[in-house]
Amino acid sequence: xxxxxxxxxxxxxxxxxxxxxxxxxxxxxxxxxxxxxxxxxxxxxxxxxxxxxxxxxxxxxxxxxxxxxxxxxxxxxxxxxxxxxxxxxxxxxxxxxxxxxxxxxxxxxxxxxxxxxxxxxxxxxxxxxxxxxxxxxxxxxxxxxxxxxxxxxxxxxxxxxxxxxxxxxxxxxxxxxxxxxxxxxxxxxxxxxxxxxxxxxxxxxxxxxxxxxxxxxxxxxxxxxxxxxxxxxxxxxxxxxxxxxxxxxxxxxxxxxxxxxxxxxxxxxxxxxxxxxxxxxx
Numbered sequence: 001x002x003x004x005x006x007x008x009x010x011x012x013x014x015x016x017x018x019x020x021x022x023x024x025x026x027x028x029x030x031x032x033x034x035x036x037x038x039x040x041x042x043x044x045x046x047x048x049x050x051x052x053x054x055x056x057x058x059x060x061x062x063x064x065x066x067x068x069x070x071x072x073x074x075x076x077x078x079x080x081x082x083x084x085x086x087x088x089x090x091x092x093x094x095x096x097x098x099x100x101x102x103x104x105x106x107x108x109x110x111x112x113x114x115x116x117x118x119x120x121x122x123x124x125x126x127x128x129x130x131x132x133x134x135x136x137x138x139x140x141x142x143x144x145x146x147x148x149x150x151x152x153x154x155x156x157x158x159x160x161x162x163x164x165x166x167x168x169x170x171x172x173x174x175x176x177x178x179x180x181x182x183x184x185x186x187x188x189x190x191x192x193x194x195x196x197x198x199x200x201x202x203x204x205x206x207x208x209x210x211x212x213x214x215x216x217x218x219x220x221x222x223x224x225x226x227x228x229x230x231x232x233x234x235x236x237x238x239x240x241x242x243x244x245x246x247x248x249x250x251x252x253x254x255x256x257x258x259x260x261x262x263x264x265x266x267x268x269x270x271x272x273x274x275x276x277x278x279x280x281x282x
Contacts, residue, residue: 007199010275017271020264027261031080038062040071042078043229052247064249066239075231076254082232083258086146087212091205093151094212098158099201103189105159106166117163120156128153132224146225150215158204165200169193199276206269210262217258233258 012018039060040046046061051069053061063072105116132149169175170193178188213233219225220234221241228235233254240251 007275011271014267014271014274017267020267020271023260024264024268027080027257027264028084031077031084034077035074038071038074040074042074042231043070045069046071052243055249063253064247066247066250067243072250072253075236076233076257079231079233079236079254080257080261082226082230083213083216083234084261086150086216086226086232087209089147090150090154090212090216091208093147094154094158094208095201095205096155097151098155099162099194099197101155102159102162103166103193103197106163107170107185107189107193109167113163117160120159123153123156129222129224132219146216146219149219150212154208154212154215158201158208161200161204162197165197166193169196199272203269203273203276206265206272210265213258213262213265 035042046059046065046069051065052067053059053065055062055064055072061071061073063076066072066075101116101120105113131152135145135149175188175192178192183191216225216232217234217237220232221238223238226232226235236254237251237258240247240254244251
């Protein structure tokens with residue numbers, strides 16, 4: 001049996017993770033096609049109806065409208081698109097930088113490893129909000145800046161995880177055999193070290209995505225993230241929290257959908273970790 005098939009069988013044994021995977025697929029599908037099912041745009045105001053109306057199927061405002069008369073259903077799904085886009089983009093940046101940085105530090109070791117990891121420690125010590133505010137002062141507010149700010153921090157965790165795995169892998173027999181046959185360091189890293197990091201990296205990515213969603217939501221909640229006319233779950237939660245006494249549904253729907261998405265990613269990540277190392281499974 002191939003390793004991928006064995007991994008899938010172990011993953012399928014986790015019923016909660018399979019349910020989470022199904023729910024997550026439905027959420028992604030809804031985010032992709034949901035806004036097209038509504039006659040309202042994300043920034044359009046329904047001047048023909050009452051503002052701040054509760055959810056109803058009569059006027060096609062299935063999640064109601066906010067205090068400005070905008071359709072909450074479309075805004076929640078459009079905000080989910082932005083939140084997941086930020087999450088996947090920042091995670092990709094974290095993956096590319098973190099894997100390369102951690103693999104080089106762990107493989108070569110010595111003074112280079114010490115210098116590279118002290119650099120990571122220094123970056124950890126920098127206040128995240130200060131970095132975000134500094135970037136916004138220099139470059140202005142836009143979605144790309146959110147990618148850069150979050151990705152510039154999240155790769156540190158990936159680098160540490162990868163470095164620890166490489167320190168163990170470089171002592172394995174197949175790496176020593178490659179050294180014996182005269183293979184250079186770059187080839188060993190690309191052909192033998194990095195492919196054997198796939199499992200750990202996969203688990204780390206599934207657990208990084210919800211962390212990035214929370215970070216983006218936190219920045220948007222503070223007014224430092226996605227700006228109008230674009231929106232995100234964090235922005236919607238911020239708006240809903242200010243008006244929860246008059247339009248509680250404007251807070252309930254984005255908060256519930258974001259919490260469900262985070263739960264699904266965490267359940268999938270835990271199941272992948274157990275499938276890759278069944279000795280750690282309960």
